[in-house]
Amino acid sequence: MTTQSEALPHRHVLTLPAVPSAVRVARETAEQTLMEWGIGLRHPTVDPALLILSELVTNSVRHAAALSPQLTVVYAAGRDCLAMGVHDRHPGRPPLFASGAGGLGTVMELVLGLGGTAVVRDDADSGGKTVWITLPL
Template sequence: MFFYRHARHFTVPVDQAAVPQARRLARAALSDWGSALGDQLVDTIMLIVTELVTNSVLHAGDRTSCVDVTLRLRDGRLTVEVRDDHPSRPSLNGAAAGDEHGRGLYIVHHLAGERGGCVRVQTCAERPGKVVVVELETGTMMYAWRGALAEPVAVAS
């Protein structure tokens, strides 16, 4: 299969600036990849990054000094991964009407479902903690081309 792959990884410290910094870096990556994703999908990705990094800061901040974020675009799927060092898995706890927190994962699951995607949690093999992985269908295929009128080139993953 022929595909073109984009990937961006960055780490933010667990502090007040983590979420705005993660949003800024994610938006820069998506901007670098071009406008093929569309504004609505970019907004969805930004909300997912916001919710997942916020969860890591709020719930893993006592066990980790940083949060790793990876964005990947390949074969019409965009993957967002957020990793922290806290071993407990996030859960879909219900939030009462007056609660300030507790809705983030519901939002992420809903957004992923709307884009034909999924949410899963994986353990980290190389260090303690977990990775929350969100996959979204982008509705676009991106290819690498060898010359202006040449055929697609398989790009190693």
């Protein structure tokens, strides 16, 4: 499974205001983009991926909007994997693997259950971060 999203042949970037409606827009954009890439919405990875995306965008809206009025979603895919990243400019790092991580705990259970990976990457200036999820197709 390829893990570097830059190396994947399909890529789409969406920047949204950090408001609750961003969750719906990010999910609808994911559905449309996946179909354009030939990844059917009935693929067994798609529903969990959409739930994971919704949780990541919700987390960014809830916890980062005060310092990050915008968030960016990156969708990427290749023959054998799907990657999604949610970026905001809040410097706090979410505890992906901590017990009691709430919505992110659910995200991690889904990611690991599907054989995927998750990582938080800080911006070069440490003023923000991207939560990256990679799932096998």
